[in-house]
Amino acid sequence: AQSVTQLDSQVPVFEEAPVELRCNYSSSVSVYLFWYVQYPNQGLQLLLKYLSGSTLVESINGFEAEFNKSQTSFHLRKPSVHISDTAEYFCAVSDPGAGSYQLTFGKGTKLSVIP
Amino acid sequence: DAGVIQSPRHEVTEMGQEVTLRCKPISGHNSLFWYRQTMMRGLELLIYFNNNVPIDDSGMPEDRFSAKMPNASFSTLKIQPSEPRDSAVYFCASSPDAPGNTIYFGEGSWLTVV
Numbered sequence: 001a002q003s004v005t006q007l008d009s010q011v012p013v014f015e016e017a018p019v020e021l022r023c024n025y026s027s028s029v030s031v032y033l034f035w036y037v038q039y040p041n042q043g044l045q046l047l048l049k050y051l052s053g054s055t056l057v058e059s060i061n062g063f064e065a066e067f068n069k070s071q072t073s074f075h076l077r078k079p080s081v082h083i084s085d086t087a088e089y090f091c092a093v094s095d096p097g098a099g100s101y102q103l104t105f106g107k108g109t110k111l112s113v114i115p
Numbered sequence: 116d117a118g119v120i121q122s123p124r125h126e127v128t129e130m131g132q133e134v135t136l137r138c139k140p141i142s143g144h145n146s147l148f149w150y151r152q153t154m155m156r157g158l159e160l161l162i163y164f165n166n167n168v169p170i171d172d173s174g175m176p177e178d179r180f181s182a183k184m185p186n187a188s189f190s191t192l193k194i195q196p197s198e199p200r201d202s203a204v205y206f207c208a209s210s211p212d213a214p215g216n217t218i219y220f221g222e223g224s225w226l227t228v229v
Contacts, residue, residue, distance in 0.1 A: 049217070108157055
């Protein structure tokens with residue numbers, strides 16, 4: 001079974017500073033990788049995903065993540081954060097070879113942007 | 116599209132009472148998921164339906180929990196009897212029927228059992 005490790009449960013960072021949220025997954029076979037964001041009192045929404053092709057994927061609000069197969073990682077980065085980025089971020093993985101559409105989520109990282 | 120619709124948004128109930136949470140998935144989506152989110156355990160998958168059929172219910176905590184999907188546009192999650200430890204946010208989510216497709220979440224049902 002797949003597993004996802006988000007190494008940091010909380011990350012405080014000052015506004016306009018860069019941030020990296022770390023994610024590692026367990027499997028070395030082909031996987032699909034996702035980052036979801038949960039703003040306070042809301043459901044999760046997709047931020048970006050990697051299915052195939054370029055290992056660097058970007059979101060519309062300046063986040064990017066890079067798929068690194070050798071390190072089984074999919075870290076999320078942003079060069080300059082805003083107050084509005086304060087939220088909880090979840091990394092998730094699915095196994096296209098398993099014939100299932102389920103996602104396995106990490107435990108989440110709470111990003112707090114400090115003015 | 117209206118998105119995944121859940122009701123009620125908030126419910127406070129007494130221990131021992133029956134709780135029914137409802138979900139309307141996005142039209143055309145074949146997969147439906149029920150998740151539970153708590154501070155202690157994070158986000159847990161409770162049950163997953165595909166084409167209205169339960170595929171994986173291994174995450175359902177115990178017999179007090181049951182889920183149904185009588186048709187493609189409606190699902191329920193029932194807790195009977197409820198206990199304080201069931202207090203959590205319950206999310207319904209749906210997705211089209213293909214690996215790698217985005218899962219769309221509802222806004223959640225916030226349950227408090229006192």
